[in-house]
Amino acid sequence: HLSVHEAGKSDCGVKSNIKSIPGVMTIRGCAYAGSKGVVWGPIKDMIHISHGPVGCGQYSWGSRRNYYVGTTGIDTFVTLQFTSDFQEKDIVFGGDKKVTKLIDELQELFPLNRGITIQSECPIGLIGDDIEAVSREKSKEYGGKTIVPVRCEGFRGVSQSLGHHIANDAIRDWIFDKSAPEAGSKFQPTAYDVAIIGDYNIGGDAWSSRILLEEMGLRVIAQWSGDGSLAELEATPKAKLNILHCYRSMN
Numbered sequence: 001h002l003s004v005h006e007a008g009k010s011d012c013g014v015k016s017n018i019k020s021i022p023g024v025m026t027i028r029g030c031a032y033a034g035s036k037g038v039v040w041g042p043i044k045d046m047i048h049i050s051h052g053p054v055g056c057g058q059y060s061w062g063s064r065r066n067y068y069v070g071t072t073g074i075d076t077f078v079t080l081q082f083t084s085d086f087q088e089k090d091i092v093f094g095g096d097k098k099v100t101k102l103i104d105e106l107q108e109l110f111p112l113n114r115g116i117t118i119q120s121e122c123p124i125g126l127i128g129d130d131i132e133a134v135s136r137e138k139s140k141e142y143g144g145k146t147i148v149p150v151r152c153e154g155f156r157g158v159s160q161s162l163g164h165h166i167a168n169d170a171i172r173d174w175i176f177d178k179s180a181p182e183a184g185s186k187f188q189p190t191a192y193d194v195a196i197i198g199d200y201n202i203g204g205d206a207w208s209s210r211i212l213l214e215e216m217g218l219r220v221i222a223q224w225s226g227d228g229s230l231a232e233l234e235a236t237p238k239a240k241l242n243i244l245h246c247y248r249s250m251n
Contacts, residue, residue: 030154032056034163035170036119038249041152042066042200042225043233044076045105050083051099051131052121056154057083067204068227072164074112082106086123095129103138103147114230115146117170125153135174146230148174161248168251187235193221195236201226201247206247209245224250 002215003013028035034056040048050057058081070076084090084098099118106116116138118131131149139147150170152163194213199206207228222232223241236242244250 013045023220027028029046029160029163031160031163031166032119032121032152033155034150034157034160035150035167038160038200039164039171039225040117040119040168042068042078043200043228043230044068044070044078044233045229046117046146047077047082047110048119049099049102049106049112049117050081050121051086051118051124051129052084053086054083055103056121057081062109065203066226077110077113086121091123091127094127095124096131096134099129099131100134100138103134107142115148115189117150119150120153122154125151125155130177139231146175164249165251170196171233172251175216175230176237183219185223189238190219191240192218193239194218194243195224195232195239197222197224197236197242197244198247198249199223199226199247206245209243230234 005012033056036050040046041227044107045188047050055085062101066078068076068078070078071078084095084102086098090098103116106113120131124131131151133237135147135149139145148170151166152166156166157161165195196213197208199209201207201223210223222236223235224229224236
């Protein structure tokens with residue numbers, strides 16, 4: 001804000017640290033931005049659906065320097081934007097059928113994806129779409145495929161930080177807690193396994209940390225979530241130590 005300060009008045013009219021109004025365009029982040037743009041978005045071998053109007057997905061797409069290694073459309077999907085493109089009729093009739101069809105289309109177009117998340121935008125929570133039921137149904141249909149509903153509607157919080165926590169809770173509930181005992185059976189643990197968490201590889205910083213840790217003799221089995229993968233998420237509970245970069249990004 002810009003305002004002219006008048007002599008004798010203590011308030012110049014500039015306001016800060018106040019809550020954003022849901023539905024009003026703002027440069028500040030929200031719970032959705034924290035989940036989709038920060039925690040889930042960098043997980044490269046999964047497809048992350050922006051479930052709602054196209055604007056939120058566009059806002060969170062391609063604006064962060066989340067570096068990763070891979071081939072787009074094959075084992076990485078970071079630079080692609082997937083949205084259910086909600087319209088007025090979807091607000092009236094609901095979006096469950098639309099996101100169900102979207103998941104089928106994604107499976108046909110990108111069969112090599114390792115998993116899918118449904119990142120809910122504000123209208124999804126307001127109209128009561130049951131993204132959990134859709135996730136369970138489609139996961140069963142596709143042979144136990146990892147499909148994660150994330151209740152990160154923007155109105156849940158005015159900061160991205162809450163979105164980080166909602167996203168991490170979803171990882172706990174839909175990846176860790178849903179894993180079968182035999183999941184990750186090919187993983188061979190060592191006494192030096194560590195996980196780097198709360199690091200999104202902005203400009204390659206997670207790679208720098210990883211090099212140093214590996215030169216010390218440690219084995220980095222997971223990066224959360226920059227240049228990360230579903231397999232690394234699943235392996236994380238087997239780490240001997242979690243090394244935390246940004247505590248506001250993790251529970």
